[in-house]
Amino acid sequence: MQSRNPVSRTGRPRSAAADTAILAATRDALVELGWSRLTLGDVATRAGVAKTTLYRRWPGKNELVVDAVAALFDELEMPDRGSLAADIEGVVLQFAAILVRPETKSGLMAVVAESTHDDALRERIRASIVDRQKRLVLEGRARAQRRGELPPEPDPEEAARAVDLIFDMVAGAVVHRTLVSAEPVDREWAGAFTRVLVMGLGPGRSQ
Structure with missing residues (x-):
C-alpha cells in the first residue's frame, strides 16, 4: 500500500x-x-x-498592495551593457518606467504613507521591495569588479554597507524625481545622474 x-x-x-x-x-x-x-x-x-x-x-489590503507592487519591481533586469555606467543608466531608465505606471504610483505612495504608523507594514515593504531589489546592486557591482572597474571589497560588512548606500542613492534619486518632483527620467537625466554617481562631484570629474 x-x-x-x-x-x-x-x-x-x-x-x-x-x-x-x-x-x-x-x-x-x-x-x-x-x-x-x-x-x-x-x-x-x-x-x-x-x-x-x-x-x-x-491578511489585509496593505500586505496585498505591497506584494502587487513588488511584483512589478521584479521585472527589473540589469543586462550587461559593457560598462558600469551603461549598466546603471539602463536600470535607472527601467526603474523610472515602472514608477510612472499608474498602478505603481497609486500603490507605492499609499503603502509608504500607511507605513509611517505601521511598523509591520514598513518591514514588509523593506523585505518585499527594498531588500529584494538590492540583487541588482550586487549583480552590477560583481560584474564591474570582474571588469576591473571597481576594486574588490574583502570585508563583508563594508561590502554590505556599500550595497545599501548605492541602492539608497539610486532609488532615492529616481523616486524623488518621478514621484515627488514629477519630472521625467529621460536618457539625458539618467546619463547625468550616472556620471555623478560613478565619478563623484570633485573637480577632476569629466564634463
Whole structure:
C-alpha cells in the first residue's frame, strides 16, 4: 500500500496562477478605484477567486498592495551593457518606467504613507521591495569588479554597507524625481545622474 505524502495533509498547495491573477486584479483595482475604495472583496471578484482564497494568502489590503507592487519591481533586469555606467543608466531608465505606471504610483505612495504608523507594514515593504531589489546592486557591482572597474571589497560588512548606500542613492534619486518632483527620467537625466554617481562631484570629474 502506498504511503501517504505528509505534505498533502497540510492543505491544498498554493496556486501560482491564482497568485498572479490576484496581484494583477489588485493593480487594476488601484488604477480604477484608487487606494481608499479598493477592497479585498472587489479584488477577489476581479481575479475570479473566492474571498477565502485571497484571505488565506494576505491578511489585509496593505500586505496585498505591497506584494502587487513588488511584483512589478521584479521585472527589473540589469543586462550587461559593457560598462558600469551603461549598466546603471539602463536600470535607472527601467526603474523610472515602472514608477510612472499608474498602478505603481497609486500603490507605492499609499503603502509608504500607511507605513509611517505601521511598523509591520514598513518591514514588509523593506523585505518585499527594498531588500529584494538590492540583487541588482550586487549583480552590477560583481560584474564591474570582474571588469576591473571597481576594486574588490574583502570585508563583508563594508561590502554590505556599500550595497545599501548605492541602492539608497539610486532609488532615492529616481523616486524623488518621478514621484515627488514629477519630472521625467529621460536618457539625458539618467546619463547625468550616472556620471555623478560613478565619478563623484570633485573637480577632476569629466564634463
